[in-house]
Amino acid sequence: MINITFPDNSIKSFENIPTGMDVAKSISDGFARNCVAMKIDDRLLDLNGQITEDTAISFITANDDEGLEILRHSSAHVMAEAVLNIYAEAKLTIGPVVEDGFYYDIDMEPISKDDLGAIEDEMKKIIKAKNTFERQVVSKQEALEIFKDNPFKLEIINDLDEAQEISLYQNGKFIDLCRGPHIPHTGMIKGFKLLKISGAYWRADQTREQLQRLYGISFFDKKKLNKYIHMIEEAKKRDHRKLGTKLDLYSFHDEAAGMPFFHAKGIEVWNTLLDYWREEHKAAGYVETKTPVMLNRKLWEQSGHWENYRENMYTSVIDDEEYAIKPMNCPGGMLLYKTKAYSYRDLPLRVGEIGMVHRHELSGALSGLFRVRAFHQDDAHIFMTPDQIESEVLRVLILAKVIYSRFGLNFHLELSTRPKKSIGSDEQWENATNGLKSALERYGQKFFINEGDGAFYGPKIDIHIKDALGRTWQCGTVQLDMSLPERFDLTYKGKDNEKHRPVMIHRVIYGSLERFFGILVEHFAGKFPLWLAPVQAILLPINQDLADYADQLKSELETYQIRCEVDKRSETLKKKIRDAQLNYVPLILTIGDKEKETKTLSVRTLDGEVRMGIDMFDFVAPVSHHIKERTLNEPIF
RNA sequence: GCCAAUGUAGCUCAGGUGGUAGAGCAGCUCACUCGUAAUGAGCAGGCCUGCGGUUCGAGUCCGCACAUUGGCUCCA
Numbered sequence A: 001m002i003n004i005t006f007p008d009n010s011i012k013s014f015e016n017i018p019t020g021m022d023v024a025k026s027i028s029d030g031f032a033r034n035c036v037a038m039k040i041d042d043r044l045l046d047l048n049g050q051i052t053e054d055t056a057i058s059f060i061t062a063n064d065d066e067g068l069e070i071l072r073h074s075s076a077h078v079m080a081e082a083v084l085n086i087y088a089e090a091k092l093t094i095g096p097v098v099e100d101g102f103y104y105d106i107d108m109e110p111i112s113k114d115d116l117g118a119i120e121d122e123m124k125k126i127i128k129a130k131n132t133f134e135r136q137v138v139s140k141q142e143a144l145e146i147f148k149d150n151p152f153k154l155e156i157i158n159d160l161d162e163a164q165e166i167s168l169y170q171n172g173k174f175i176d177l178c179r180g181p182h183i184p185h186t187g188m189i190k191g192f193k194l195l196k197i198s199g200a201y202w203r204a205d206q207t208r209e210q211l212q213r214l215y216g217i218s219f220f221d222k223k224k225l226n227k228y229i230h231m232i233e234e235a236k237k238r239d240h241r242k243l244g245t246k247l248d249l250y251s252f253h254d255e256a257a258g259m260p261f262f263h264a265k266g267i268e269v270w271n272t273l274l275d276y277w278r279e280e281h282k283a284a285g286y287v288e289t290k291t292p293v294m295l296n297r298k299l300w301e302q303s304g305h306w307e308n309y310r311e312n313m314y315t316s317v318i319d320d321e322e323y324a325i326k327p328m329n330c331p332g333g334m335l336l337y338k339t340k341a342y343s344y345r346d347l348p349l350r351v352g353e354i355g356m357v358h359r360h361e362l363s364g365a366l367s368g369l370f371r372v373r374a375f376h377q378d379d380a381h382i383f384m385t386p387d388q389i390e391s392e393v394l395r396v397l398i399l400a401k402v403i404y405s406r407f408g409l410n411f412h413l414e415l416s417t418r419p420k421k422s423i424g425s426d427e428q429w430e431n432a433t434n435g436l437k438s439a440l441e442r443y444g445q446k447f448f449i450n451e452g453d454g455a456f457y458g459p460k461i462d463i464h465i466k467d468a469l470g471r472t473w474q475c476g477t478v479q480l481d482m483s484l485p486e487r488f489d490l491t492y493k494g495k496d497n498e499k500h501r502p503v504m505i506h507r508v509i510y511g512s513l514e515r516f517f518g519i520l521v522e523h524f525a526g527k528f529p530l531w532l533a534p535v536q537a538i539l540l541p542i543n544q545d546l547a548d549y550a551d552q553l554k555s556e557l558e559t560y561q562i563r564c565e566v567d568k569r570s571e572t573l574k575k576k577i578r579d580a581q582l583n584y585v586p587l588i589l590t591i592g593d594k595e596k597e598t599k600t601l602s603v604r605t606l607d608g609e610v611r612m613g614i615d616m617f618d619f620v621a622p623v624s625h626h627i628k629e630r631t632l633n634e635p636i637f
Numbered sequence B: 001g002c003c004a005a006u007g008u009a010g011c012u013c014a015g016g017u018g019g020u021a022g023a024g025c026a027g028c029u030c031a032c033u034c035g036u037a038a039u040g041a042g043c044a045g046g047c048c049u050g051c052g053g054u055u056c057g058a059g060u061c062c063g064c065a066c067a068u069u070g071g072c073u074c075c076a
Helices: A020-027 A029-034 A065-086 A113-128 A140-146 A151-159 A222-238 A240-246 A264-283 A297-303 A330-337 A386-406 A426-443 A513-523 A544-558 A573-582 A593-598 A616-629
Strands: A002-005 A011-014 A035-040 A043-045 A058-061 A101-107 A133-138 A166-171 A174-177 A191-201 A210-219 A287-289 A294-296 A315-318 A321-325 A349-358 A374-384 A410-416 A447-450 A460-466 A472-481 A503-512 A537-541 A564-566 A587-591 A600-605 A610-615
Touching: A011 A020, A020 A029, A020 A035, A029 A035, A029 A058, A035 A065, A058 A065, A065 A101, A065 A113, A065 A166, A065 A174, A065 A210, A113 A191, A133 A140, A140 A151, A140 A166, A151 A174, A191 A222, A210 A222, A222 A513, A240 A513, A264 A287, A264 A349, A264 A386, A264 A503, A264 A513, A294 A297, A297 A321, A297 A330, A330 A349, A330 A374, A374 A386, A374 A513, A386 A410, A386 A426, A386 A460, A386 A472, A386 A503, A410 A426, A426 A460, A426 A472, A472 A513, A503 A513, A537 A544, A537 A573, A544 A564, A544 A587, A544 A593, A573 A587, A587 A593, A593 A600, A600 A616, A610 A616
Parallel strands: A287 A349, A410 A447, A537 A564, A537 A587
Antiparallel strands: A002 A011, A035 A043, A035 A058, A101 A210, A133 A166, A166 A174, A191 A210, A294 A321, A315 A321, A349 A374, A374 A503, A410 A460, A460 A472, A472 A503, A587 A600, A600 A610
16 A cells, blocks of 8 residues: 655555556546656656655646656657667767757767758657657666667766666667656657757867757647747847847947947937936935046956956056956945945945946857947945845845836846855855845745855845846846955944944846847837837928928927937838838828928827827827836827 | 858848859939838949968968857756
8 A cells, every 4th residue: 555645735545556657647637648757755757657655746747847848858869869760870978958948969970950850750750659758777787788889878877976876768769878757758749849950079078079969949739839939030030130230229340349339329229228227226325436447457456356357357558567457347446435434324335337347258159239348337336234235135126126127027036145165254154145035035026046156255146137038138136245345445434433344235237238238129129119219200201392391390309308310311201101110210200281281290100000180299298208207118199 | 269150232142163243222313292111213332351372363262360150057
């Protein structure tokens, strides 16, 4: 008799030793069909595994993230089998699940994207066969014998911990070394696609064998796959590098790799972002400062950057003195702090800086506005007493929430704790980490903890925003720093008339303005909300005689701080409208004789709606309101 | 930085096997003066990324450099 306890604490007894599948079926056949694996003692196991003693059990279903991972891992096996069916000489290495799908690194002749179709067809056959995945435990000797023709697998087996059980998985005729677990049978892979091929090295070591890495993705149902494919295509269309060129926002030049050039229209958006930032920060009690871009080596030695960050820094020699262009704003901020003597009454002190920093990122890592070498951080350093950590961090989280919401961006939070290599005492770390944690708890949104992922100088909270396509981006971060106040000997006078060391946090919300800009372009697909649009209204005179009148209107609208343009080309109205629509100008004003005579406006919005006979006041009032209130998608008229 | 692919007009792209460049859009000119997503005709626009090499001859072949793009942590 075996007693099984379910997550709801109900207990079911089985006469004979059941498999996980038996237990799942005892709930219902429908449930069992949806089950992928089971969890016992926090270990994921195959459903066809037997349960030989009384235990608590939970099931992983197709609806769980873990279930999807298992499916994708199994998909990697199916892909590997398909490759072997076609390329008999190929040798498998490893095939893990990654954030967006799975891959398998295979030692084989290079293939091209055109070859993926044949592999997909082969995979379909395997999936249709609904082959079950069978686990088998073998001795090291047996394993070495089975994989004697595959040097990679032999290396893996020999590297395994002696105590570790060696398991094989077989589906159909295909056997692979694998820890598992796997889905019950290949038929559960309802939607899959092979995405790309790239080169990779065995053990990520350039001196080792060059392998072919085949990427794929799979889902429990076809609809999700289609949705995913649609998302990828949509992301391609929204690529901020293409839109930046099309909308005349920014450009990149060989003469300054990784250092974007912003055009007039791009700067309109840029400045609007900054105006908004300044407004919110001022309201939140920040002051703004500015420190130099290039500073003497001595400062970088004092801050520790010379020692820890030098390979990423641009340096120069001037009058026999060594200088570095700042990769971070903090050391300059430290000098600012030291220009005054502070009392505990001055704290917390919230000091902002839109600082331009340069970091020599690897050439291969550069990508549009997302990964650059020169960028602006919306930095701020907050100096406080140790007992202010919680409330200050909370204030930053609330500020972040306010700002991201303005763009329609949701986010999630991650707390990273003390890494192995770190400075500071246990007590300092505990106080700091608890401060961040209780701020997060008071903030009230659930958060993830990445143990040991903090910086060597302190714990941090990362803020990951989610864009319109559901992609996440780490933008904001709140980092507590125990190093710099020490290195720069920052102090404040306490109530006790003694010197104390302030606690400092670095924080950014946009992160990199360049990157945030790029994210917004893709988030809005180039269609900025009215308040952000580089050109908010375009005037289209129907014929040349009306051009002067259009200019006059433009001047008038500009007095209301509405960004306008006039399209004076001798083109048809249709053509001008088309171009304005393609440039995503939110307000398109056609100017004909009727409008001139009646002193009204005809407004076309991007949805194609046209409203005629609007008085200037009835246009300016709502438009100004939406610009001022920075509304997102609300209809203007 | 490493691997691979790519680099032709402002933009998007054509240019088998080597014989000194082509389209569409944008621009300019002219005509048209138009009522809600492309009016027509013409003109102009290129050290084919750069530097070397092979060749009688290189956008095309080779090497190097630069840049762009995609990969390069995820463990059996």
